[in-house]
Amino acid sequence: MTPPEAQGTRQPAEAPAAPPAVSVCVPPDCIPAVMKTRPEFLKAASARRQGTGSFLLQARDRRDGTTAVQIGFTASKKIGNAVARNRAKRRLREAARAVLPRLARPGWDYVLVARPKATITRPYADLLADLETALASVHATRSGGQP
Numbered sequence: 001m002t003p004p005e006a007q008g009t010r011q012p013a014e015a016p017a018a019p020p021a022v023s024v025c026v027p028p029d030c031i032p033a034v035m036k037t038r039p040e041f042l043k044a045a046s047a048r049r050q051g052t053g054s055f056l057l058q059a060r061d062r063r064d065g066t067t068a069v070q071i072g073f074t075a076s077k078k079i080g081n082a083v084a085r086n087r088a089k090r091r092l093r094e095a096a097r098a099v100l101p102r103l104a105r106p107g108w109d110y111v112l113v114a115r116p117k118a119t120i121t122r123p124y125a126d127l128l129a130d131l132e133t134a135l136a137s138v139h140a141t142r143s144g145g146q147p
Contacts, residue, residue: 032100035072035109044072044111050137052130054122055092056113059138067106071096075114088114095127103135110135 035041047060073092075085092112104110112131114120119127 032069032071032096032104032110035070035111040070040109041072041074041111044109047109048138050134052134054118054127054130055115055134057131057134057138058111058113059135060109061105062107062109064107069100069104069106070109071100072109072111073114074111075119078116079114079119080116084120085114088119091119091124091127095124095131099128099131099135103132103139105139 035044044058044060047058050057050059073089073096075088075092077085079085079088092114096110096112100110122130
């Protein structure tokens with residue numbers, strides 16, 4: 001059998017090159033760092049809390065002079081087996097990825113705690129709305145005059 005070039009058939013033209021991807025420069029301070037150690041989670045748990053229909057938001061102002069934002073996600077065994085816990089955390093991560101760049105405050109730590117059944121079954125649009133509402137409530141000025 002002879003190769004196609006030798007038979008005189010035309011080779012298909014190459015597809016036009018895609019335009020180069022535009023890189024969006026995001027300052028490192030705007031990208032939330034993920035909390036990994038227990039003391040970080042415990043400090044956030046001792047600060048402000050705001051419950052929603054799909055999760056619990058814990059937030060604290062570190063007041064350490066840095067502008068970095070940290071975020072953590074937890075799902076206890078009350079959520080279900082490992083598959084359910086991982087699904088709940090994935091949904092919370094995606095909601096945080098969509099909302100926090102707009103509404104997070106520099107120098108704050110946030111922890112999203114999954115709720116049994118609600119975090120997994122709640123519609124994604126409601127999950128986003130819950131996070132926006134919870135962040136607004138946590139950042140609202142308290143009666144003592146503290147932000």
